[in-house]
Amino acid sequence: xxxxxxxxxxxxxxxxxxxxxxxxxxxxxxxxxxxxxxxxxxxxxxxxxxxxxxxxxxxxxxxxxxxxxxxxxxxxxxxxxxxxxxxxxxxxxxxxxxxxxxxxxxxxxxxxxxxxxxxxxxxxxxxxxxxxxxxxxxxxxxxxxxxxxxxxxxxxxxxxxxxxxxxxxxxxxxxxxxxxxxxxxxxxxxxxxxxxxxxxxxxxxxxxxxxxxxxxxxxxxxxxxxxxxxxxxxxxxxxxxxxxxxxxxxxxxxxxxx
Amino acid sequence: xxxxxxxxxxxxxxxxxxxxxxxxxxxxxxxxxxxxxxxxxxxxxxxxxxxxxxxxxxxxxxxxxxxxxxxxxxxxxxxxxxxxxxxxxxxxxxxxxxxxxxxxxxxxxxxxxxxxxxxxxxxxxxxxxxxxxxxxxxxxxxxxxxxxxxxxxxxxxxxxxxxxxxxxxxxxxxxxxxxxxxxxxxxxxxxxxxxxxxxxxxxxxxxxxxxxxxxxxxxxxxxxxxxxxxxxxxxxxxxxxxxxxxxxxxxxxxxxxxxxxxxxxxxxxxxxxxxxxxxxxxxxxxxxxxxxxxxxxxxxxxxxxxxxxxxxxxxxxxxxxxxxxxxxxxxxxxxxxxxxxxxxxxxxxxxxxxxxxxxxxxxxxxxxxxxxxxxx
Numbered sequence: 001x002x003x004x005x006x007x008x009x010x011x012x013x014x015x016x017x018x019x020x021x022x023x024x025x026x027x028x029x030x031x032x033x034x035x036x037x038x039x040x041x042x043x044x045x046x047x048x049x050x051x052x053x054x055x056x057x058x059x060x061x062x063x064x065x066x067x068x069x070x071x072x073x074x075x076x077x078x079x080x081x082x083x084x085x086x087x088x089x090x091x092x093x094x095x096x097x098x099x100x101x102x103x104x105x106x107x108x109x110x111x112x113x114x115x116x117x118x119x120x121x122x123x124x125x126x127x128x129x130x131x132x133x134x135x136x137x138x139x140x141x142x143x144x145x146x147x148x149x150x151x152x153x154x155x156x157x158x159x160x161x162x163x164x165x166x167x168x169x170x171x172x173x174x175x176x177x178x179x180x181x182x183x184x185x186x187x188x189x190x191x192x193x194x195x196x197x198x199x200x201x202x203x204x205x206x207x208x209x210x211x212x213x214x215x216x217x218x219x220x221x222x223x224x225x226x227x228x229x230x231x232x233x234x235x236x237x238x239x240x241x242x243x244x245x246x247x248x249x250x251x252x253x254x255x256x257x258x
Numbered sequence: 259x260x261x262x263x264x265x266x267x268x269x270x271x272x273x274x275x276x277x278x279x280x281x282x283x284x285x286x287x288x289x290x291x292x293x294x295x296x297x298x299x300x301x302x303x304x305x306x307x308x309x310x311x312x313x314x315x316x317x318x319x320x321x322x323x324x325x326x327x328x329x330x331x332x333x334x335x336x337x338x339x340x341x342x343x344x345x346x347x348x349x350x351x352x353x354x355x356x357x358x359x360x361x362x363x364x365x366x367x368x369x370x371x372x373x374x375x376x377x378x379x380x381x382x383x384x385x386x387x388x389x390x391x392x393x394x395x396x397x398x399x400x401x402x403x404x405x406x407x408x409x410x411x412x413x414x415x416x417x418x419x420x421x422x423x424x425x426x427x428x429x430x431x432x433x434x435x436x437x438x439x440x441x442x443x444x445x446x447x448x449x450x451x452x453x454x455x456x457x458x459x460x461x462x463x464x465x466x467x468x469x470x471x472x473x474x475x476x477x478x479x480x481x482x483x484x485x486x487x488x489x490x491x492x493x494x495x496x497x498x499x500x501x502x503x504x505x506x507x508x509x510x511x512x513x514x515x516x517x518x519x520x521x522x523x524x525x526x527x528x529x530x531x532x533x534x535x536x537x538x539x540x541x542x543x544x545x546x547x548x549x550x551x552x553x554x555x556x557x558x559x560x561x562x563x564x565x566x567x568x569x570x571x572x573x574x575x576x577x578x579x580x581x582x583x584x585x586x587x588x589x590x591x592x593x594x595x596x597x598x599x600x601x602x603x604x605x606x607x608x609x610x611x612x613x614x615x616x617x618x619x620x621x622x623x624x625x626x627x628x629x630x631x632x633x634x
Contacts, residue, residue: 065621065625068624077628077632078625078628078629078632079625080625080629080632081629081632081633104622115633116629116632116633117607117633118602118607118633119609119629119633120610121622121625121626123585123612123622
């Protein structure tokens, strides 16, 4: 029995096909989010790579920012519930999940059975999100995917405000004008992101194991800065960007078996 | 349409069209209307003067333009939208406005109103935070004497002691009726939905209280005829400053979250505490302020609000609490950590949603409420 989970975020569309609620058959990521061709393309990619037909999917659950506008799903479930479900599947002893996506930061507290017991989200502000890193990468003329690697060479990270993306951007420009090394500026940006996210996460409580997911979890610099800010080791699953879609596919399987 | 549907629909119409309700009052009575700003005002004095007190609590999806000249960006949206609507002439039916200086932001609203809204006289009123001391009550009596004098100038006659006592009785009867309504609504969750509940409470801001009492008593009578109802969803209680956005209340509906009780300043906090009978009318009104409990605007060294909300939730069979936190309302924000801890300690789940009257974007609120419903 095949189920599909789709996660349409603000900057990327992700999908997972699951067999019998246990085996991950196929995954796909398209770097275009809701409101673009991303949702359709990710579904097509999944079907092509798995050699399956849409009619082979017993149930589809959709999550993410674009969940309410997508037609053809059995159910729409919030991305927070889906991330909790997906991470618990990959890391059964997880306690806290930190998800940094394109425009959202979320911290989830899970009970020992993997049920969501509390959560917090950022308010309408881009500081500390993936979008914040995109803006900074633009100012630094660097690919966002390179930020983590470059920051690891830093010897003296600078201080960057964590309050506002616009103010932080002007601080970065000031540091560049003053001739500060890019690696020290980037490390400062990561510390700024970690400070903001850690403050939010502490509001729900930090419980071992701490797992980080979402696109920003691929940035080793942010992960290290988060470990320093929380004083905890952080596990990043291989499918860090796909846990929402995985959770959705698991919910689809559960819905069929209810 | 059944009797109860007709009654609810009438009050919903008033809540959604306050200007027409006020215009109707003015044309029928030839009297005057006085604006009463958040959080508490001595409406009884306005009523005793033969005028209609009308709540001014901002409005939904108001585009801010003129008010930005008077406040910094990080002011709460109720104050912003009140000022914007006043500057644009939406409140031009008012003959005066009472704006109590209950926190720093409301003090600024009063000052800015005085400077900018020349056609609608501002009546100042400062509630003392040392409210349980006899000196605090005495101080508030002196403040109320000033409000009374200012209102007498507006209505052009003296407000008698007898008239104030009569208005206190009318208001206490209204409070009792409203408390009965919210209890009846809680045990009839299929008959009264979130939006209807909100509208029934909100309509009181635009009607004479004796008329509102009469309508709500009829609704209560109809509810009493019905058997208690089982709700196939999640019962919740709400806390916060204001939660009257139809869109947010409907998101709760679509996620099967039904409000069975509230600790909202704009709602139940208005009728939770009666005015006690004292030797004179102003002392009676002033004493009520010393008896209000569990409100972020009334200094409480014991911080019992969270425990009160948790008890309300348990008494009404609710599974969780939605904290409608007015964005940039520091008075409410300071309460948040203790409030949420007390709710969690009572074994209840809680979620915070951010209320911004200016913003039309509610997707984050949708995600939070959907997740909360899934968590329950």
